[in-house]
Amino acid sequence: MHADSDRNARSCRTRRGNILIDLLLSLWIVTLFLPMIPTVVRFLSRQDWVMRSAQDQIQLQQLRRLLLGSGSIEVHDDQLTFDAEGQTRRLVQNGSWLLVHPGTWIFFDQVESVRFEQRQSQIWMHLTGERGEWEAIVGDVG
Known part of the structure; x- marks a missing residue:
């Protein structure tokens, strides 16, 4: 049971990391094309x-x-x-x-x-x- 809890916590952190990377990448693309x-x-x-x-x-x-x-x-x-x-x-x-x-x-x-x-x-x-x-x-x- 403890292993499932660790896997879920890692999965949550990975998803948050991916969302942050996606957000930063989107902002970079917008600032690139804005001018x-x-x-x-x-x-x-x-x-x-x-x-x-x-x-x-x-x-x-x-x-x-x-x-x-x-x-x-x-x-x-x-x-x-x-x-x-x-x-x-x-x-x-x-x-x-x-x-x-x-x-x-x-x-x-x-x-x-x-x-x-x-x-x-x-x-x-x-x-x-x-x-x-x-x-x-x-x-x-x-």
Whole structure:
């Protein structure tokens, strides 16, 4: 009976020793990786910006293709009017979206304001959104 008691006491001390070693090892790993957290967060936010930028470029190309195949384009300050698929359509801001009426084509989201301008024979779009401001050529007049 005395031998069982000694074995249980040793087992308890060994478990406590293992728990202490596990705890110290965990703290060491956390302190090792803690300085890397800001770098990882910056990297992930950069990735998000790159993805949004790529999406904006894709949407811009789709808009250019639509306007390239359209008949006449009229430039107004806050909208474009053009012919597409046998119908007169308007590219306008609706809430936080830039979309085509009539229809369900949404080209940009998170739009705060949009302005169109004709510079010589080119149509420029100035877009302000949550991610900042940018300008791009969306098509040609005529």
